[in-house]
Structures are given as C-alpha cells and as structure tokens.
Amino acid sequence: METTVATSSGPRPNAWRELGDLSDDSLVERARQHDLAAFEALMRRHNRRLFRVTRGVLRELMMRRRAPADAVSLDEVGDDALVAEEAAASDAPSADQFVEAAHARALLEHAIDALPDNFRMVFILRAVEGLDVRETAESLGVNLNTVRTRLFRANRLLRGELAKRLHTESTEVFDFGSERCDAVVAGVFARLSA
Numbered sequence: 067m068e069t070t071v072a073t074s075s076g077p078r079p080n081a082w083r084e085l086g087d088l089s090d091d092s093l094v095e096r097a098r099q100h101d102l103a104a105f106e107a108l109m110r111r112h113n114r115r116l117f118r119v120t121r122g123v124l125r126e127l128m129m130r131r132r133a134p135a136d137a138v139s140l141d142e143v144g145d146d147a148l149v150a151e152e153a154a155a156s157d158a159p160s161a162d163q164f165v166e167a168a169h170a171r172a173l174l175e176h177a178i179d180a181l182p183d184n185f186r187m188v189f190i191l192r193a194v195e196g197l198d199v200r201e202t203a204e205s206l207g208v209n210l211n212t213v214r215t216r217l218f219r220a221n222r223l224l225r226g227e228l229a230k231r232l233h234t235e236s237t238e239v240f241d242f243g244s245e246r247c248d249a250v251v252a253g254v255f256a257r258l259s260a
Contacts, residue, residue, distance in 0.1 A: 082106040113247045177227040185220035
C-alpha cells in the first residue's frame with residue numbers, strides 16, 4: 067500500500083519513510099496535528115510488536131476459554147469415543163504444520179551434527195534409536211557412567227546450539243512483514259477516511 071499525503075506541493079507517496087529518524091513522541095505530536103505520514107510511520111514502527119503481543123494474548127485467552135469445556139472425565143467416555151478421538155487426532159498435518167516440522171527437524175539435525183563425535187553417537191543411540199544405557203554402552207564399548215555423562219553433556223550442548231540458532235531466527239517469528247503491515251495500514255486509513 068502506498069500512502070499519499072497531501073501537502074502544499076501536492077501528494078507525496080511513502081512520505082512516512084522520511085520520518086523514520088523521528089522519535090515516537092515527535093511522531094505522536096505530528097499525528098495529533100493530522101499528519102497522516104507521521105501516523106503511518108508510528109503504525110509501521112510498532113505493528114510487528116503489537117501483532118505478536120496481541121496474538122499471544124488472544125491465544126492464551128482462547129486456551130483458557132477452551133480448557134474447561136474440553137475437560138471430560140475418562141469414566142464418562144466409552145472406548146469407542148476414545149478410538150474415534152485418536153483417529154481424528156491422527157489426520158494428516160496441514161501444509162503449514164508440515165513446513166514447520168521440516169524446519170524444526172532441520173534445526174535439530176544441524177545441532178546434532180555439530181556435536182562432538184563421542185557425544186553425538188551416544189545421543190543418537192539413546193535419544194534417536196531408543197537404546198537403553200546398557201545397550202548403548204555395549205554398542206560403543208564404554209561403561210554405563212560414560213554413557214550417562216555423555217548424554218547429559220550432549221543434551222546441554224544441544225540446548226546451547228539450538229538456543230543460539232533460534233535466537234538468530236527469533237526476530238522473524240510471527241513476522242509482520244510488508245504484506246500484513248500494508249493490509250493493516252490500508253484498513254486503518256480506510257476507516258479514517260470513512
């Protein structure tokens with residue numbers, strides 16, 4: 067969406083971009099004087115944060131609202147209902163869920179690959195293959211305590227690596243990029259002009 071601001075020299079598309087260096091207080095003051103470019107600059111500056119916070123609050127409210135209604139005693143439900151519920155829950159994932167799962171799997175695989183060999187082998191045998199401590203120790207020719215220690219250290223290294231990788235991506239979570247932002251700005255200006 068391109069914003070056009072009427073000035074004495076005529077309309078100026080994207081005038082809000084020129085106001086990027088102004089403080090919020092300055093933009094608010096200009097917006098109070100009906101400067102639409104200042105108002106748009108404020109909206110665009112804070113839309114992502116507002117979107118993320120609002121999304122989080124609404125999601126939490128929906129979860130609270132849903133929880134009591136969804137709670138059912140197992141004594142009140144027959145075996146047929148449980149089987150039907152499990153079948154419904156096993157429906158194929160949506161495209162978004164598939165992409166998210168693939169991305170999470172790739173992050174985890176890269177983090178596992180970054181582990182030192184001795185930690186990676188223990189982690190794969192215990193966490194991925196599901197071997198118990200004794201089976202892992204026998205497979206690697208090490209004692210039980212070594213397996214436990216390496217698994218503990220592998221988990222600690224994985225948490226650190228995943229935190230580092232996720233931190234670099236966290237600014238893109240619930241992105242409120244140009245398309246979403248443009249739609250919100252367009253909606254606000256449509257209501258203002260109505």
